[in-house]
Amino acid sequence: MIFETPKNHYEIVNDLLKGKFIIWNEPHFDxxxxxxxxxxxxxxxxxxxxxxxxxxxxxxxxxxxxxxFSKRFTVLLSVLCYEWNLQGKDIKxxxxxxxxSSFEIQELLKNSNYKDILDFxxxxxxxxxxxxxxxxxxxxxxxxxxxxxxxxxKAINLFFEFAQDIAAQxxxxxx
Amino acid sequence: xxxNGKSILGFLHRHYDFxxxxxxxxxxxxxxxxxxxxxxxxxxxxxxxxxxxSYRIVRPQGNQEYSLPAVYVxxxxxxxxxxxxxxxxxxxxxxxxxxxxSTELWREKEYNKLNDLINSLISEIEEFGEIVENRTQQLLKxxxxxxxxxxxxxxxxxxxxxxxxxxxYIIPLNNILERDKPDSIYQELTRIGDFASRQQYAHxxxxxxxxxxxxxxxxxxxxxxxxxxxAIISRELLPLAERIKSESQILTGAVAHxxxxxxxxxGLKKMEELxxxxxFETTRLNHTLYSDSFGLDAKFLWGRIQENEKFILxxxxxxxFATWFFDLETKNYYKKKLIQDLxxxxxxxxxxxxxxxxxxxxxxxxxxxxxxxxxxxxxFLNEEFEKEFQIKLETVFEPEKIEIQLxxxxxxxxxxxxKKN
Numbered sequence: 001m002i003f004e005t006p007k008n009h010y011e012i013v014n015d016l017l018k019g020k021f022i023i024w025n026e027p028h029f030d031x032x033x034x035x036x037x038x039x040x041x042x043x044x045x046x047x048x049x050x051x052x053x054x055x056x057x058x059x060x061x062x063x064x065x066x067x068x069f070s071k072r073f074t075v076l077l078s079v080l081c082y083e084w085n086l087q088g089k090d091i092k093x094x095x096x097x098x099x100x101s102s103f104e105i106q107e108l109l110k111n112s113n114y115k116d117i118l119d120f121x122x123x124x125x126x127x128x129x130x131x132x133x134x135x136x137x138x139x140x141x142x143x144x145x146x147x148x149x150x151x152x153x154k155a156i157n158l159f160f161e162f163a164q165d166i167a168a169q170x171x172x173x174x175x
Numbered sequence: 176x177x178x179n180g181k182s183i184l185g186f187l188h189r190h191y192d193f194x195x196x197x198x199x200x201x202x203x204x205x206x207x208x209x210x211x212x213x214x215x216x217x218x219x220x221x222x223x224x225x226x227x228x229s230y231r232i233v234r235p236q237g238n239q240e241y242s243l244p245a246v247y248v249x250x251x252x253x254x255x256x257x258x259x260x261x262x263x264x265x266x267x268x269x270x271x272x273x274x275x276x277s278t279e280l281w282r283e284k285e286y287n288k289l290n291d292l293i294n295s296l297i298s299e300i301e302e303f304g305e306i307v308e309n310r311t312q313q314l315l316k317x318x319x320x321x322x323x324x325x326x327x328x329x330x331x332x333x334x335x336x337x338x339x340x341x342x343x344y345i346i347p348l349n350n351i352l353e354r355d356k357p358d359s360i361y362q363e364l365t366r367i368g369d370f371a372s373r374q375q376y377a378h379x380x381x382x383x384x385x386x387x388x389x390x391x392x393x394x395x396x397x398x399x400x401x402x403x404x405x406a407i408i409s410r411e412l413l414p415l416a417e418r419i420k421s422e423s424q425i426l427t428g429a430v431a432h433x434x435x436x437x438x439x440x441x442g443l444k445k446m447e448e449l450x451x452x453x454x455f456e457t458t459r460l461n462h463t464l465y466s467d468s469f470g471l472d473a474k475f476l477w478g479r480i481q482e483n484e485k486f487i488l489x490x491x492x493x494x495x496f497a498t499w500f501f502d503l504e505t506k507n508y509y510k511k512k513l514i515q516d517l518x519x520x521x522x523x524x525x526x527x528x529x530x531x532x533x534x535x536x537x538x539x540x541x542x543x544x545x546x547x548x549x550x551x552x553x554x555f556l557n558e559e560f561e562k563e564f565q566i567k568l569e570t571v572f573e574p575e576k577i578e579i580q581l582x583x584x585x586x587x588x589x590x591x592x593x594k595k596n
Contacts, residue, residue, distance in 0.1 A: 019455035059455065060455050062455055067446075070451040075432070081429040082429055090418075159452065162452050163429050166450060168424070170331060
């Protein structure tokens, strides 16, 4: 009898436990999809985490979430959306297909109308590279080889859904 | 005053801009307009209110209200290419009436009735075609205007408007034109076209054959028009409206979130009340949760289970586990110990001594490379020390080398000094 693990088992477990999103175009995303029943049970029984497998990305959910990161991420993205809209950009297309540099983001934040909120969540222009690094580590963005420019991955959909949920509640008058 | 077709057209021609303005204002209130507004427009354009009334371009409704007669609404809508969009039922009624007429047509044999039925069907199909064309173009025009947002409506209003159009106009219109649905107008017109195509040669009466030929052409043209409009709806209109909707939703949500954060900053709301994205908490884990030797360990266990003899995993008698894990608890223990022992003159020496002390406590003698390297990783956790203990560590490399003897390896390591910065 040969003991076998699913293909790319090491990458799947390591990435997910590090809080990384696995994106559809990565080789281990397919392996995860094929063995999704196994992995759902594996993460639940081993760690008590829920594996969320979507069409374009996968990630883990635990009872304890990183509130600090969530706060900074949602504020950063909300400010960027607001500022890019003022510049006449199509937000969704821009985030889905655009390429960005940390310098560009720094400039936007420096002149933002929401400077006070950025300060409140401790997002400083000079510290933006650290945030970008964390976004890259989590696979929410992909830095290019020069490490200066990046694109958002499909994990950005979580932010779109987050904002759309708030909007839906506004329309229903619940917020 | 001599009022006839020529003088009416003359009036419309002379006062084209006034008529356009009148039409645009009246359109906002479903082509009803109160006397005061009407007199205001006349005054601005220097038109006599009495003359306007005498041409019967507006019709008094009592209550000091006037309406634009339906015939003018239709005519001027074409003239200015600006159509109002009545509710979906006004389009859907054509689907029903065309289906009813065609059912009657299959059965009817009597010449005069057949003649009337074909004429009614042609006029119904023509009206339907026009309404679909006008409605598609108008929706496209208004959706594009909404996208460019010249009237500066806010995101929330934009979301609501786009959602309303999608649900009440665009999708129902698309459904009527849908090719594959058996009761769609496309299917109905195809059946009519097929029937008329056969009858234009087969019917015994020459006049009816000619009528059927016209019906055939009409239905064929309308099908082509419908397919064209259906393509515009599914390829351009619906995606555009959906995009406006989702884009405005994202902006509405983003701005609302920032406003909520403002409230939190001012102490008027609590952070816990705000929604958040459930990002995985990585700091609660450490990288040794998944071991490199997992495969080998599992293989070993699997091998034992396959053997016939009973194989039971149990703790050793004195309840001490022989396996040492550098888990979160252990890691925190060593982090705290390192901070307590600062400054450390010889980091690797400290690692060895610390491990030895712990292993003596739990009756484990041999320190191997796995144990040693795990604890050595503390050297690279500057950020964690800074975050958890607000202590910045300074590392100084000495030229001196030291030897560490492990169970499975002898290491020659640099002497490293650690102190608070």
